Amino acid sequence: MEGITHCGECEALPCDKLRAYSYDDPEHGDKPPGARIERCRRWAADKPGLRLIRPEQSFMDSYLDVCRGYKELGVKHHFPDPDEFEIWGPGLIRRFEDDRLGINLKDGYVPASAFWLVMGGEVIGEGNIRHSLTPVLERFGGHIGYAVRAGRWGMGYGSVLLALLLKEAEKLNIKNALITCNEENIASRRVIEKNNGVYIDTVDNTYEGEQFKTRRYMVLLGY
Numbered sequence: 001m002e003g004i005t006h007c008g009e010c011e012a013l014p015c016d017k018l019r020a021y022s023y024d025d026p027e028h029g030d031k032p033p034g035a036r037i038e039r040c041r042r043w044a045a046d047k048p049g050l051r052l053i054r055p056e057q058s059f060m061d062s063y064l065d066v067c068r069g070y071k072e073l074g075v076k077h078h079f080p081d082p083d084e085f086e087i088w089g090p091g092l093i094r095r096f097e098d099d100r101l102g103i104n105l106k107d108g109y110v111p112a113s114a115f116w117l118v119m120g121g122e123v124i125g126e127g128n129i130r131h132s133l134t135p136v137l138e139r140f141g142g143h144i145g146y147a148v149r150a151g152r153w154g155m156g157y158g159s160v161l162l163a164l165l166l167k168e169a170e171k172l173n174i175k176n177a178l179i180t181c182n183e184e185n186i187a188s189r190r191v192i193e194k195n196n197g198v199y200i201d202t203v204d205n206t207y208e209g210e211q212f213k214t215r216r217y218m219v220l221l222g223y
Helices: 016-023 035-045 057-073 082-088 092-101 135-139 157-171 186-194
Strands: 051-053 112-119 122-130 144-148 176-182 198-207 210-220
Touching: 051 157, 057 082, 057 092, 057 112, 057 122, 092 112, 112 157, 122 157, 135 176, 144 157, 157 176, 157 186, 176 186, 186 210
Parallel strands: none
Antiparallel strands: 051 112, 112 122, 122 144, 176 210, 198 210
16 A cells, blocks of 8 residues: 555555465465464554544544544444534543443443543543443443444454453453443454453344344453
8 A cells, every 4th residue: 555664554454355365375484374473463552653542623523534434334333423523522521421420321321431542642442431330331332331433443453452350440440341342343343352261151132223233241350
C-alpha cells in the first residue's frame, strides 16, 4: 500500500498476500503457521504514545470520526449517531463522568467508567467498565465492553485495549471480570482468550428482536 513501509501499518492486516505467504508457502512459510502475522500485529500495537485515558474534549473530533466509521460500515454498536453530534456532543464528557459516579442513570443501568485508547491525537478505541452486574449483564455485556476504530481492526489494538481495561477493572476491586462476545465473533474470542479469559459457557440471548448466542468468559483479577 502506498506510503506504508511495514505490514503492521496497513489497515488490511493481514492481506491475502501476507496470509498466503505466512501459511501456504511450502519453502518460506512460517513455522508455526501465522507467526509473522502475529508479530506484525504486536508491532502495530506496540507504538510510543499509546495510552488509556478518560475521555477528554480535546479528542472529541477523533471520537466523532470513530462513530462515523461504524455508521458507514453499518456495524451495530452503541456509538452515538454522528449525524446527531450537535445534540449529544456538547454533554458527552459530562455524561461519562455522571455514569462513573452513578448520577442520573437510566433504569437498569449501573455505574460505569469510560476510557479511550489514544495515540497522538487519534482515538484508537474505546472501553467501558461496569462496576457491577445485573441479571441482564450477566447474560450479555459483562463487566467490560470495548471497540476499536474500524480502520484499526486486525492490528492487535483490541488485545492491548482489553489488557489495559482489565488493569483498570482491578483498581475498581473487580475480582472476577465477566467478558462476553457474540458466538460468531472469532476476533473477539481470540482477544479475550489472549487476555486469560476462561470460557464458561454459551447462552442464548435476544436483543431488539434479534436472537444470537453469547460466549461468556471469566478473567480472574487480583489473586
